[in-house]
Amino acid sequence: MQLSINRSIFLEELSKANKIIDVRSVVPLLGGILIEVDVDKMTIISSSGTLSYKSVLNQQNSDLEIKEIGRILIKSKHILDMLRKIEDDFIDLTSIENNELRISTKNIEFNINILDSEEYPLIGFREKGVKINIDPKSLKQALNQTTISIYEWNKKIALTGANFKTEENNLIISTTDMHRISYKKIYLQNQNVEDINIIIPYKTIIELPKFIEGAKNIELVASEGYASFIIDNSIFQSNLIDGQYPKVEGVFPKEFTNTITVDSRKFLKTLSRADLPSDDGLAATINLKLTKEILFVRTNVAEIGNFEEEFKEFSIQGDGDLMINFNSKFLQEAIKTFEGEEIELKFVNSAKAVVINKKNEDNLKQVVLPTFLG
């Protein structure tokens, strides 16, 4: 193998491939990244077993000039370090006797030991199945807004992932840990949307946003047991979770006694002050006492002390008579997903979940159950 390539693009693609590698994998060779060089392209492949990544580089997207084809398996850590430290625009890559890779520029020569590519498992990438196109920015935002309600170690396996389903011309992403629900609707433009109803693992939901950054197009391909995200010139593929995801819409309260409208940024600052840490690391219980004029925000943590703030910057619809407790972490995480917008908090009573949405819009809903302690 011998070639020349744009250093920063190669570095970027190798970094992405590196992100999903599980160094504690039971298959040690999965700790490596496979580089296959053909007459007209370089393919970079990595896999953790459940997540796999493939990126195709060519003359056009990375100034690739191939002098000799080949196939090598590299350990990426030191190569990434070196690629970051080199300042030249282009680098030469040469494999030497199947056990070394040479990275060189005019003044630099770095020879690094490589792995045996013969033993690397064959990774199948699925590009056929039910397809939908998703706007990259909307998807990234939706993932960040819904991740909070997944508990990775939930005993109900179906809940250890995010539910992606289509409904009319919408993609609906929902997550829940039984204490809270995140529900996001993305409108899918200009396409015939086929039925999808799949559960994508937590780990995938966490990693996927890192691969979307700067992407122009994303196509989700759902096939038996797999979801493949075709992101420009690369594929990010995940196993699916088997099972039936609960219909979370069914548990949303529909009628409310008190709705308050607040600037989410200001309200978060108050909640953050009230969020007294406890020595055992558990989240504080925040007590909200609503009146027509003042929302009293209170916490009391025995070993530290107590806090009370009079929050007044809200408007209210309702009788202004409510006392309710929340897990401070859950409430803050839910409100943060609205990114500083004006939001509505809709209450029923002290035992029912609060429903939070952006003022006059319901594409994103955060539902948080109250706690009965404190």
Added chain:
Amino acid sequence: MQLSINRSIFLEELSKANKIIDVRSVVPLLGGILIEVDVDKMTIISSSGTLSYKSVLNQQNSDLEIKEIGRILIKSKHILDMLRKIEDDFIDLTSIENNELRISTKNIEFNINILDSEEYPLIGFREKGVKINIDPKSLKQALNQTTISIYEWNKKIALTGANFKTEENNLIISTTDMHRISYKKIYLQNQNVEDINIIIPYKTIIELPKFIEGAKNIELVASEGYASFIIDNSIFQSNLIDGQYPKVEGVFPKEFTNTITVDSRKFLKTLSRADLPSDDGLAATINLKLTKEILFVRTNVAEIGNFEEEFKEFSIQGDGDLMINFNSKFLQEAIKTFEGEEIELKFVNSAKAVVINKKNEDNLKQVVLPTFLG
């Protein structure tokens, strides 16, 4: 105790007092910060046993308004968190029944448990002794430039600190771990300089720069067993290390066979590329082969690979015939202290230390012994 104070100034002073606290102290109350309020001032005191800090706040420097004098001992962590989160310019502090402190503003009331101030040990601050005035910026820079050569766990106790001594009208700070020496001269303006020759502990050298930031004046007071740094309205005081510090000037090579002049920033980049990490975490050995035209920079780490760069951007005085090995960490740390300036590296032979200084200036010298491995 009852008073009102400027929040951000109180936060800043409390943060400083908090920096030296050792939470694992054998005297548990030293985990607290003492606040003494008199008719016209507030004194903040903290101590780790070997390091002590005192800061005096008054109406002029912190908008302090005292309504009732008093003395309390606080645990600072949650108070600092709260002071950071509050946005009001001023806060009220009130002690309640000797076991709570109330921090309040118009809308906020935070009651926090405090410690028993009766048991807090008496800390003596020494302001009498041999005095020198040091420019704060010069001192801060000097500390950062010399810290690298102290090995905190050195078996020779004298070497676990920095030597401060006066010579003519200079303060000389020197440090060594036997493998390298840092030597810095600060010219002391407009004063009669008395004799000082003390050893200040590593921990003090590490912490002191954090207290100098933004200071207008610094006076070092050396007394029996103590060094006190009077920094504007505060005192930072340290125990001294007993013993005689070696005369490091004696071991500096004086005559050289080869002197090269390089841009320290460019040379550092090459050294950083050559700095291959090894699996056991030890620093690589960097081999320098000097010729008249090219400085070959090489490393070889068995389990990773090898590196060679041809560094050409230097001028040379000498025969251009030298091969020498260095601990890559020691060489880089020494060169970094020159902050991007043009520097001279002066060599004798492969067994003698290199002397590094800024081109045409010797207020700062870094001396690094070669290694014989690699």
